[in-house]
Amino acid sequence: MKSLLHSEQTITHNKPGEAQSGGTTSEEALNDLARIAAHICGTTVALISFVENNQMCFKAQVGLDATEINSVLELCSVALPQNEAIVISDIRMDERFSSSSVVTSHPYIRFYAGLPLITSQGKVLGSLCVIDHIPRKLSQKQIKMLWALSRQVITQLEQQQNLYTLTYTIYEDQQTQQKLQESETRLRLLNSISTQITAGMSVYEVIEHTVKQISEHFKSFRVVYSTIDEQKITVLYSLQPPTMPPLDKIIPIISGLPKYFDPLRSFQPVVTExxxxxxxxxxxxxxxxxxxxxxxxxxxxxxxxxxxxxxCFDSPKPRQWSEHEVDTLTQVAEYLSFALKEAHAQERRSQAEAALRQQHQRERLLSKITQQIRCSLDLEKILDTTVTEVRHFFQAERVLVHCYEQGRDGIAIAQSADPSWISSLDVKMDRSWFEKGAKLYQQGNVYVIDDIEQVKLPFKFQQFLAQQQVQAALIVPILESEELLGIIAIYQCSQTRNWKTWEIDLLEQLATQVTIAIQQGKLYQQVQELNSELQHKVQRRTAQLEQALDLEATLKRITDQVRDSLDENKILQTAVEQ
Structure with missing residues (x-):
């Protein structure tokens, strides 16, 4: 069978944006046109077919059953008209098709007429065919009407394509508008977060503020900021809708981090629907x-x-997350990373500044006490100054110094205390609690009690502290060549306290200065005692010298009297009188 189909190079296929058949045209409208074509020509069969991807397929037909369609399409693909109508009144008489299976067997086609479907750009999309089982002839009027119908098919296609293009344009505009609105929403959210984050905010305050702002925009989700490692998830701050239970602060990961989280290590979002x-x-x-x-x-x-x-976003229901939701959380996370980096840097700067201020204050405190020791030999005055300055610096509720004499329990000889708490002056403290070898030597020479209820203490010592209303204590022995001279103690009475390393170090340094003051006081006392003893000796010696001088004067007067008189009785009388 000789083909009337032009070569593939001469067939112009439709491209995106051009009139095409696939699914864009109302099949009912095309079926109506096929019925009209069959009616005009008086045929039993009419077919509208298109070339799609170098294959012929029908879009509308009348008069064919399912078993006949493929064989008829084969004829249409062979006899595809290009620029003019093809009319074969009796296919059996046409040597080109007389041996075709559709002619010699079912459905026994005898008549075929086909017109090309040509777009306004001159491109052939397919054909409009009328077919019958008996020979026929078409008048010029019928052919003209078929041409009109073919143009109507193209008009239908182009109108449908225009409608599709318009619909798609509207859809794209809606998508663009939606993306613009989403972008504006993200921008407002980022702006509300960034404008209210100030330089003085802590890391936790930055996290809290960010989570609250996100939650205002996404009220149906739980918003969470947390840290994660192989053992646990630590929730730093979260807000959830009323329908969701609150999260635990620590969520243990018993069997290790699920593989689903592996992308997090590569800094990729993990989305679970x-x-x-x-x-x-x-x-x-x-x-x-x-x-x-x-x-x-x-x-x-x-x-x-x-x-x-x-x-994180947590949803109480399975959810197909939108690109907007993922992008929003990703962009906020990027900004939050930067904000937290700045907050951490600010905290480090603040901590460094605070450390410098504390160092300066510690040095000033030590300098003041040292200067007091150098300028005064009055031990009582020195200790009173020390406990007052230490309580003020440590912001404690009671500071005192106990002094131990050899073999005796210590007595509180200096105290600075808040008036709300009982006085510890003149209260005795067992020396065995602090002597070398006692269990209280837990951190070098320093005994640290953060919470009296959480440490194991000797029963009597714990009773003593309870009677003194102590909740936390920092106690440093005052030692001289391993001899216990006393203790300096800081008491927190209203609450527990986590003592810091620098506080312990400072109190040890102050204890050293108090040791010097006590030693200096002892030396001064010894000098005073020596001066007093020397003074008494001088006074005794002076009295002895004065007595000797008086005796010498008496002897001189007696000698002068003897020399001036020879009366023995008078001489004896004078000596007795002298």
């Missing part, structure tokens, strides 16, 4: 479900190639 169906979550899924989580987005925060935190 249905937690129950998620792969790689099995060891962890029951724990997350208990917190009302059905779907979630986890966005990592990183700094210097290190994973520092997670910003």
């Amino acid at each position: 249905n937690l129950i169906k998620a792969i790689g979550f099995e060891p962890f899924v029951d724990q997350l479900l208990s917190f009302g989580i059905q779907a979630m987005i986890n966005v990592p925060l990183h700094h210097s190639d290190k994973l520092v935190g997670l910003l």
Whole structure:
């Protein structure tokens, strides 16, 4: 069978944006046109077919059953008209088609007429065919009407394509408008976060503010900031809708971090639309479900190639997360990473400044006490100054110094205390609690009690502290060549206290200065005693000298009297009188 189909190079196929057949045209309208074509020509069959991807397919037909369609399409593909109508009144008489299977067997086609479907750009999309089982002839009027119908098919296609193009344009405009609105929403959110983060905010305050702002925009989700490692998830701050239970502060990971979180290590978001169906979550899924989580987005925060935190959305229902939701959380996480980096840097600067101020204050305190020791030999005055300055510096409720005499218990000889608490002056403290070898030597020479209820103390010592209303204490022995001279103690009475290392070091330094003051006081006392003894000796010697001088004067007067008189009785009388 000789083909009337032009070569592939002469067939112009439709491209995106051009009139095309695939699914864009109302099939009912095309079926109506096929019926009209069959009616005009008086045929039993009419067919509208198109060339799609170098294959012939029908879009509308009348008069064919399912078994006949493929064989008729084969004829249409062979006899595809290009620029003019093809009319074959009796196919059996046409040597080109007389041996075709559709002619010699079912459906026994005898008549065929086909017109090309040509677009306004001159491109052939397919054909409009009328077919019959008996020979026929078409008048010029019928052919003209078929041409009109072919143009109507193209008009239908182009109108449908225009409608599709318009619909798609509207859709794209709506998508663009939606993306613009989403972008504006993200911008407003980022602006509300960034404008209210001030330079003085702590890391926790930055996190709290950010989570609150996100929660205002996404009220149906739980918003969470947490840190994560192989053993646990630590929730730093979270806000959830009333329908979701609150999260635990620490969520243990018993079987190790699920593989589903592996992308977090590469700083990629992890999006879960249905937690129950998620792969790689099995060891962890029951724990997350208990917190009302059905779907979630986890966005990592990183700094210097290190994973520092997670910003999360938790949904109480399975959810197909939108690109807007993922992008928003990702952009907020990027900004939050920067804000937290600045907050950490600010905290380090503040800590360094505070450390410098503390160092300066410690040096000033030591200098003041040292200067007091150098300028005064009055031990009582020195100790009173010391306990007052130490209480003020440590912001404690009571500071005192106990002094121990050899073999005796210590007595509080200096105290500075808040008036709200009882006085410890003149209260005795057992020396055995602080002597070398006692159990109280826990940190070098320093005994640290953060919470009296949480440490094991000798029963009597614990009773003593309870009677003194002590909740926390810092006690440093005052030693001289391992001999206990006394203690300096700081008491916190209203609450427990976590003593810092620098506080312990400072009190040890102050204890050293108090030791010097006590030693200096002892030396001064010894000098005073020696001066007093020397004075008494001088006074005794002076009295002896004065007595000797008086005796010498008496002897001189007696001698003068003897020399001036020879009367023995008078001489004896004078000597007795002298």
